Amino acid sequence: MSKIIVIGASGQIGSDLTLELRNRFGNENVIASDIKNAADDVMSSGPFEPIDVMDENRVLEVIKKYDISQVYLLAAMLSGSAEKNPKKAWDLNMKSLLSLLDMTKEGTIKKLFWPSSIAVFGPTTPKHDTPQTSVMEPSTVYGISKLAGERWCEYYFRKYRADVRSVRYPGLISYKTEAGGGTTDYAVEIFYEAIKSSKYECFLTENTALPMMFMPDAIRGTIDLMEADPAKVKIRSSYNLSGISFNPRELADEIKKHIPEFTISYKPDFRQQIAESWPESINDADARADWGWHHEYDLAAMTDVMLKEIRAKLK
Ligand code: SER
Numbered sequence: 001m002s003k004i005i006v007i008g009a010s011g012q013i014g015s016d017l018t019l020e021l022r023n024r025f026g027n028e029n030v031i032a033s034d035i036k037n038a039a040d041d042v043m044s045s046g047p048f049e050p051i052d053v054m055d056e057n058r059v060l061e062v063i064k065k066y067d068i069s070q071v072y073l074l075a076a077m078l079s080g081s082a083e084k085n086p087k088k089a090w091d092l093n094m095k096s097l098l099s100l101l102d103m104t105k106e107g108t109i110k111k112l113f114w115p116s117s118i119a120v121f122g123p124t125t126p127k128h129d130t131p132q133t134s135v136m137e138p139s140t141v142y143g144i145s146k147l148a149g150e151r152w153c154e155y156y157f158r159k160y161r162a163d164v165r166s167v168r169y170p171g172l173i174s175y176k177t178e179a180g181g182g183t184t185d186y187a188v189e190i191f192y193e194a195i196k197s198s199k200y201e202c203f204l205t206e207n208t209a210l211p212m213m214f215m216p217d218a219i220r221g222t223i224d225l226m227e228a229d230p231a232k233v234k235i236r237s238s239y240n241l242s243g244i245s246f247n248p249r250e251l252a253d254e255i256k257k258h259i260p261e262f263t264i265s266y267k268p269d270f271r272q273q274i275a276e277s278w279p280e281s282i283n284d285a286d287a288r289a290d291w292g293w294h295h296e297y298d299l300a301a302m303t304d305v306m307l308k309e310i311r312a313k314l315k
Contacts, residue, residue: 001029002110003066007053007096008074009042010034013115013169013218015177017072018042020219031066034075039177053096063103069110070226073100079119079142080271081181086141093145101152104162112164113226116150116238118211119143120168123277130279132240132286139277150237157236165225166238170282173302174215175309183271183278184210187251190264191306195314198261203269206249209280213243214297214305221293228291235286242282243295244302254303 004021008014009032019041021030027046032038035052042048049062053075062068075096082089097114104112121130122137138144146168156162171184178192179185186202187210193200221241225233246254252264287293297305 001026002069003029003031004070004072005031005033005063005066005068006072006074007033007051007059008072008076009048010036010038010177011074012172012174012177012179013215014072014074015039015042016174016215016219017074017222019045020223021072022046024223031062031068033062054092056099059099060103060108063109070113071100071103071109071111072113072222072226073097074115076115077142078179078182079117079140079274080183080185082142082145083140083270083274089141090145093142094148097149097152101156101162101164104164105156105160110163111226112162113222114149114153114164114166116146116166116168117142118168118170118278118282120147120150120238121277121279125279127280129281129283130240131283132235140274143277154237163230164236165233166236167221167225167241167287168238168282169218169241170211170213170243172213172215172218173306175306175313176215183274184212186248187212190248190251190255191310192314194255194259194262195307195310198259199263199265200252201265201267202248203267203271204248204275205266205268205272206264207247208272208275209245209247210275211242211245211279211282213241213295214302217243217295217297221287221295224293225287225291232291234290239287239290239293240282240284241287241293242284243297244299245281246299250299251303254299255307258303258307
């Protein structure tokens with residue numbers, strides 16, 4: 001069995017992804033790593049290695065130690081945090097990708113997953129049903145780093161046949177580990193506040209619609225893409241991936257069906273401008289046609305699970 005490492009296993013995607021990979025491929029075959037300790041079930045269910053992704057030698061040491069063939073590189077700084085620290089975000093998001101691309105090129109690892117984002121699009125991109133190939137003029141440092149990363153991925157594939165695969169995640173909603181520093185984070189925070197205090201102050205305006213997805217769909221899609229026959233992975237920059245699209249008012253209305261006393265208020269901050277530069281909905285026909293992507297959760301089904309799981313977690 002080829003070994004897998006998740007770099008960024010303490011984060012919002014990494015914690016769920018590590019557990020699902022272990023579930024499918026065996027606990028010992030999936031190494032979790034991060035600069036800080038991960039959730040208890042990630043720490044206790046299989047190997048964990050402390051890694052600072054900026055330390056290339058350390059990454060290589062762990063890859064050699066376990067004879068790793070597949071890397072999921074999830075360590076990154078998200079949109080909101082990156083605006084506060086542009087150079088650091090650029091360094092973290094780019095240096096880690098380039099060093100892993102080199103390891104893929106050299107054959108040290110066989111396959112690399114790297115996430116891109118809807119943030120690659122910008123204010124001049126068509127907002128609705130945004131096509132796979134479109135105007136791409138991102139206005140955030142996070143988006144600039146993701147777009148540059150996509151171009152590097154495609155370049156390494158075409159020039160060196162490096163097997164790198166990627167999707168443009170929409171805002172991801174999950175109950176296990178909270179996101180941090182993202183513009184779509186409101187759609188996670190709102191559930192905690194709804195349960196704790198029946199009210200939430202949203203940092204985006206009520207009509208700000210964004211592309212979103214429930215984490216189980218994102219995890220299944222990610223692993224499906226990595227397991228797909230390489231010939232089917234025709235796009236080597238990054239695939240558009242669509243789940244649900246909603247705005248804060250629609251999400252609040254859905255929560256009210258479960259918690260009638262829930263109220264939402266709006267106090268937009270600097271993230272409003274970021275959100276306004278992104279698409280409202282995404283066309284993912286290529287992912288569907290090439291490797292069979294589909295989403296399962298709609299707004300109602302996701303809300304139902306989120307409330308149940310967060311209630312259980314807070315008890
Ligand atoms: N969820 C991310 C963010 O808000 C977008 O990829 O930064």
